[in-house]
Amino acid sequence: MSERLAINGGNSLVPEGIEKPWPIITQDDIDAVTGVLKRGELWGPEATEKTALEKEWAEYCGVKHCIVTNSGTSAMHACVAGVGVETGDEVIVPAFTFWATAQAVLCQNAIPVFVDIEPVGYNIDPAKIEEKITDRTKAIIVVHAHGLPCDMDEINAVAKKHGLKVLEDAAHAHGAVYKGKKTGNLGDMGMFSLNGTKNLPGGEGGFVTTNDPDYYEKARLTCMFGEKTVPKENIRPYDAYTMGNNYRPVEMTCAFVRSQLKRLDEYNAKRLVNVKYLSDELGKIDGIITPVDPPDRTNAYHIYRLMLDPRAAGYPDIDPGDFRWAVQNALFAEGVPVMEWHSFPVPGQSIFKKLDAYGKGCPWNCGHARQGIKYDSNDYPETQKMFAASFVLYNMYASNGLELMKYYVDAFHKVFDSLDDIATDPKYYKRVRASV
Structure with a gap:
């Protein structure tokens, strides 16, 4: 006779409190953070911990350039801006992801176009991408869902055929590997989240990775008020070249992540x-x-x-x-x-039902956007x-x-x-x- 289930009044099988918390915080982590406080350098475009972390993560991923940001969401936006997505452009996004992936597209006044997932790994289905490409499509965002790298050879082949950029949402995939290469180095640009739940936790934070110097510079502008970064010894000109935000991290986060990265x-x-x-x-x-x-x-x-x-x-x-x-x-x-x-596909969320991100129907009713775009969760049966x-x-x-x-x-x-x-x-x- 089977034991009575807890939901029916029996005893719970897993002992209460047995789970140990994440992240694991060691004395080295504590020393790294308190060291920042003792030095008194808390922030800055070229601050010590930030600069060191960018170098270390670039080396870890095998890329030439890295930017540390204050969140994975801001890193995703910097990637979309970095490859030159503009008003009215369309960007392919998987129907299964955290909605910030699509939000990054809206931040550029561009239009997310969703693609269903494949039924085994739950990543974007490469076979369904091409049918969603139009003359407005600028990029494909792939999401390595739950940490499993996407079918990058097939996706990159489609992108190359149509002249599109490939952006990796690797928020779940720190250290994941595809055919010998780490995530963050599988497309034109990559992003990671340093949220406290992630494999590489920082409380909050993010990375942008790329091998392209132009994409790197555009992403840096997006993260720094649209201004070009100047060396510490130079006078800041306060001259915005483009739209940008304050996506800079704080030094305590960078120091903590550097310590965690070792493990x-x-x-x-x-x-x-x-x-x-x-x-x-x-x-x-x-x-x-x-x-x-x-x-x-x-x-x-x-x-x-x-x-x-x-x-x-x-x-x-x-x-x-x-x-x-x-x-x-x-x-x-x-x-x-x-x-x-x-619980349901991203295109089923209210913002996509209303087709209104900024008020007055923008960006969907913008004169630069293709008209007639609609979203229906039923279009994504595998999701x-x-x-x-x-x-x-x-x-x-x-x-x-x-x-x-x-x-x-x-x-x-x-x-x-x-x-x-x-x-x-x-x-x-x-x-x-x-x-x-």
Whole structure:
């Protein structure tokens, strides 16, 4: 007889408080930050920690240029501006991403054009890009979703054929590798986030990477009020050449990230140990589809997504979305932090329904934009299927080890051994916890 599920009044399987927090903060990290405070150099276009971090991250990614910014969102905007996207231009964006990817396009008064994902790795589908290209298309943004590099050879081939720029949203993919090259060095420009949840955490912050000096300079202007940076010993001219913002980081963040960077590969390796154990064990359970790991790339696994198949689990008549909610709710009650990472395609968000970003319908009704663009979530069936039938699991962080992963696996077995108690009961077919 199976053990009573926690969602039905039984005891939770995962011990409360066993999860260890991320990031791991060491004495070296603390010393790096306090060292900045003691020196008193807190900020600056060419500040010591910022300049050193830019050099170190460029070397890590194998690129010539890097800019540190105050967020991944600002880094994405700097990339879009860097390749010269202008008013009325169109930029290809995957339907599955954090909306800041598309927001960066709107920041240039340009138009996001969405493309559905492929159903295995959940990245933009290269086969569906070309049909969305028009004479207004300027660039393609690829998102290495959850840390898995996209199919870059195919994407770069399409871009080259049509004279388009390729921008990498590598917010999830610090240290991920595609055919021997690191993310951030797989297109014309790349961006990373240093949000506190990321594989390389800084609280908040971001990177811009590129090998092109012109793109680098345009991105720098975007990050520095549209002004050119001058050496410390020179007088600042206060002369804006173009539109720009204050996207500069603070020195404490840069110092902390430099310290964390020394351990990034070590932490990523520990994360992969956790993921391998989860995939090996959960893959034995009928109805669970674990993430793919193509042999030509290394996944950074910022997030671990599991797809559920009710037919394989023995419930062919249950809607995949209902089945997923029943399992997700039961697992969460057992202490497994499964949750949604977004719930519907980005083009289904309100701003794209209203077609109004800046008021008065801009930029869609701008005279420079192609008219008649509409957005409908139903145009992205693979993205919708993924959201309906899957959830994500955090806590594969290097701060946690196989002890916690084993508790998670045991909780999955407990729930799947008692599916009859939840799978056919509609009261479990709804969200009982907000997403993050």
